[in-house]
Amino acid sequence: MPVNHITAFEGIDAVAGSQYDAPKEVMLGGNPTTTDWPVFDSTDGAVSMGVWESEHYHKIKQHPNEMEYCFILEGEVKISDQQGNSQHFKAGQAFVVKPGFDGVWESLGKVKKHYVICKCN
DSSP states (O other): OOOTTOOOOTTGGGSOOEEEEOOGGGEEEEOOEEEEEEEEEOTTSSEEEEEEEESSEEEEEEESSEEEEEEEEESEEEEEETTSOEEEEETTOEEEEOTTEEEEEEEOSSEEEEEEEEEOO
């Protein structure tokens, strides 16, 4: 029997996720449709977490007032900043996108990640 106030991530993708299309103005290439399995959203909207998945996906990513923790479950991503610096992260790796980030996210094929997004005022 499940424990009250506990949500396990294992098996969450067996449930139908919600599909979203990124706005056309931020897309640089690839498939704009992504799937999200939200696990938690705070009542004040300051924190959200869940599982996210995309196919090849290349878009402008800006985090002016929020941070995002990502743990890559499948695939590989390339994150680039406005100065042209880039890093690759693959399955089993985690990273944080800090407030103020302005750059590009590229899913290099199918990608699935755990995420935690927190608004920073």
